[in-house]
Ligand SMILES: Nc1ncnc2c1ncn2[C@@H]1O[C@H](COP(=O)(O)OP(=O)(O)O)[C@@H](O)[C@H]1O
């Protein structure tokens with residue numbers, strides 16, 4: 335019998351077979367896209383550490399928006415972004431017409447959209463705002479809005495500030511526009527604190543976090559069953575607990591367990607344990623190590639000073655004294671690590687490890 339393809343997707347940016355635990359947020363965003371008017375979620379910012387599911391959420395919402403009559407331009411925050419928005423929007427509008435897929439497109443004739451009205455294709459026809467205005471006018475004639483998704487927000491990119499300034503005008507002019515941005519917490523907070531980004535500070539901010547155990551369990555089980563295998567209840571416990579509520583880990587654990595079961599129709603708890611162990615190694619290699627490489631010596635010293643608490647919350651005052659520094663000094667690093675999504679604050683004055691397996695990794699490194 336031919337082996338069924340592994341249904342898990344441990345690849346960055348890849349929409350999983352079952353999207354776990356974002357129902358409420360997705361619902362909120364869909365409501366905003368449906369309303370079209372002044373819903374604050376139409377300008378949304380998503381933040382969270384690497385592997386939490388930001389890019390996937392953008393990609394998923396882009397698909398949903400398209401099915402609701404929005405033209406979507408998906409871009410990354412890097413030089414050339416503004417031009418890319420025009421290119422991608424043009425492409426998406428063309429696709430929309432070609433497929434006649436949008437619910438509001440039934441009355442459009444193809445030549446109308448491909449004709450001379452697509453002025454904005456010509457870079458000569460005015461500056462970026464003018465060209466965007468032309469584009470939005472054309473879309474509006476066909477009752478379509480424009481959603482721009484911007485991934486990997488980089489606060490150093492001038493074009494982001496330019497984008498925000500022009501976007502503000504679109505909103506004031508009551509144009510049908512929406513923007514979803516995503517990035518690491520540190521980058522988002524740096525962008526929002528920029529003097530010229532006051533408009534963005536009013537955006538709806540969504541912190542993407544852990545997925546509940548219940549939702550993880552359900553997503554893993556459903557992914558396995560839909561793809562034609564079954565999973566023992568004990569095995570599901572092992573996989574759920576190894577995922578630790580972290581989106582990327584859900585996919586790694588499922589992928590490895592599926593592969594470990596090979597020809598077998600059922601994933602046993604023994605195979606699940608083998609898979610979970612391999613997934614832990616993948617995660618340390620792919621996420622934890624890379625995250626640590628981006629941290630400063632001071633950041634790492636702070637994290638190491640948390641280790642003697644063995645996973646229980648650490649008091650910042652204890653961390654400071656273990657570092658041989660003042661609490662004020664330690665608080666600088668506490669903030670940096672919070673912004674990086676590496677630690678969290680379970681209660682005032684305390685910190686915990688937030689990134690899965692980081693503590694285990696540091697313990698082994700420093701032994
Ligand atoms: N809600 C989710 N449920 C299950 N898996 C998810 C979910 N969101 C993301 N993933 C998986 O997690 C991994 C990381 O997602 P991605 O969106 O690239 O993270 P980020 O952009 O935050 O670094 C991918 O393998 C993706 O398939």
Ligand SMILES: [Mg+2]
Pocket residue numbers: 346347388389390485
């Ligand atoms: Mg991403």
